Amino acid sequence: MRVVDRIKGSVAYRSIFRLPDAVTERDRAAAHWSSFLLHLYPVKVRRRELRFGYSAFLGVASMVLFGSLIISGIYLMFFYVPSPANAYGNIQSIQTDVAFGQYIRNVHRWSAHLMVIAVAAHMAKVFYRGAYKPPKEFNWVIGVVLLVLTLLMSFTGYLLPWDQLAFWAVTVGTSMASYVPLMGETTKEILLGGPSVGSATLVRFYVLHVAVLPAIMVFLIALHMWRWRKDAMLTVDAAERSIAAEPVIEEVS
Amino acid sequence: MDDKEPVVIDNHRVLGVVPGKPAVGDRKVLSEDDTxxxxxxxxxxxxxxxxxxxxxxxxxxxxxxxPLREIANPTNTPNPEKAPWYFAALQELLAHFHPLVAGVLVPGAIIGGLIALPYIDRNLSLSPETRRVARVTFTVFLVVWIGLTLVGFAFRGPNWSWVWPWNEWHGEL
Known part of the structure; x- marks a missing residue:
């Protein structure tokens, strides 16, 4: 008996993964449904979706980059205090004293830029495929919200190193808020926690960056994938879809 | 029947060869819409x-x-003062239009337009030929936006003046 089979037959393995022996497709589908992670995926997809040209795997890329950002970001949080007195020095010591600090910071920075590109490209690809059409309209809307959240995540993170680049980029970015009609100055003060970028801004951006925005994003990504799974096997053909979009109401005579 | 040695494959005797299709039928040719x-x-x-x-x-x-520049200094404004690259298109617009237009109306219209897109474009067809208007509109927007982003990111120097990126580099990541 092979080692793998012995592990799979063990009581402990069976208690964790409650899978039937994968003999038929039905068994494999059952295993799929009983897995917490796999249940975000449909059990079957059309063969066209396997091709690179269908999606260029940009949704997967966005997801992977988000994961990379969470892991590298949590590591950086151990060594960072969001106050003007500490922040810059913390970044310096992350780069020089912390084990793999420079590398992890690089991963976080470049993943963030790549994620903005990946999410935008994912959206363009979905547009050209026409995948926003009924019944997937609302999933497109969730996607647009996720794009905005990605930009906000990147922008709030931009301030945290508290160097000249961070300070002035955020000063320029938030100055636009003061042009909102009627409540411009109020909007700006809510964003900055004061008339200009300062210690209150740093705390606000930090809390948004590490808690509020990621929580909203995780929820919306789960919703986004769940709706994708639900719609995975829906009609592709225009004629079929016109029936699905406009249900025929039969007259009762 | 003559007494020939039986044909043996993998220790099994072949008793006969039957003409015609296999019992399970022809091999199915898979289409793109099969699952x-x-x-x-x-x-x-x-x-x-x-x-x-x-x-x-x-x-x-x-x-x-x-990148990590020197520590933030509110009294020392760098020139040019650049927003992150994904806002470079907006910053470029800010140099040409009133801030209310470039900073509030345009970004609001883009986000609102993207959200409204599936409710405006009710054409159900997926084939590129029948989606010409949608495709052209979106492509024009994309090209203009990427162009503005590139200009704001790499082609703008001190006082937002035009520079050639191969002469002076002012892009910040």
Whole structure:
């Protein structure tokens, strides 16, 4: 008996993964449904979706980059205090004293830029495929919200190193808020926690960056994938879809 | 029947060869709309895509260090003062239009337009030929936006004046 089979037959393995022996497709589908992670995926997809040209795997890329950002970001949080007195020095010591600090910071920075590109490209690809059409309209809307959240995540993170680049980029970015009609100055003060970028801004951006925005994003990504799974096997053909979009109401005579 | 040695394959005697189609019928020619199991077909591809993305991140992170300038100084404004690259298009618009237009109306219209897109475009067809208006509109927007982003990111120098990136580099990541 092979080692793998012995592990799979063990009581402990069976208690964790409650899978039937994968003999038929039905068994494999059952295993799929009983897995917490796999249940975000449909059990079957059309063969066209396997091709690179269908999606260029940009949704997967966005997801992977988000994961990379969470892991590298949590590591950086151990060594960072969001106050003007500490922040810059913390970044310096992350780069020089912390084990793999420079590398992890690089991963976080470049993943963030790549994620903005990946999410935008994912959206363009979905547009050209026409995948926003009924019944997937609302999933497109969730996607647009996720794009905005990605930009906000990147922008709030931009301030945290508290160097000249961070300070002035955020000063320029938030100055636009003061042009909102009627409540411009109020909007700006809510964003900055004061008339200009300062210690209150740093705390606000930090809390948004590490808690509020990621929580909203995780929820919306789960919703986004769940709706994708639900719609995975829906009609592709225009004629079929016109029936699905406009249900025929039969007259009762 | 003559007494020939029986034909043996894998220790099994071949008793006869039957003409005609196999009992299970012809091999089915799969179409693009036929379904396959996500495990393993789609998940294996996703895993490869994920590894390639991580490899890219790893290589970039080993080759290039994230920038860190001198400590923030509210009294020393750099020139040019640049927003992050994904807002460079907006900053470029800010140089040409009233801030209310460039900073509030345009970004609001873009986000609102993207959200409204599936409710405006009610054409159900997926074929590119019948979606000409939608495709052209979106492509024009995309090209203009990428162009403005490039200009704001790489072609603007002190006092937002035009510079050639190969002469002076002012792009910040």
């Amino acid at each position: 396959v199991m996500v495990w393993p077909h789609l998940l294996v591809r996703h895993a490869v895509a994920a590894l390639l993305v991580l490899l890219l991140v790893m290589v970039i992170s080993l080759l290039f260090d994230a």
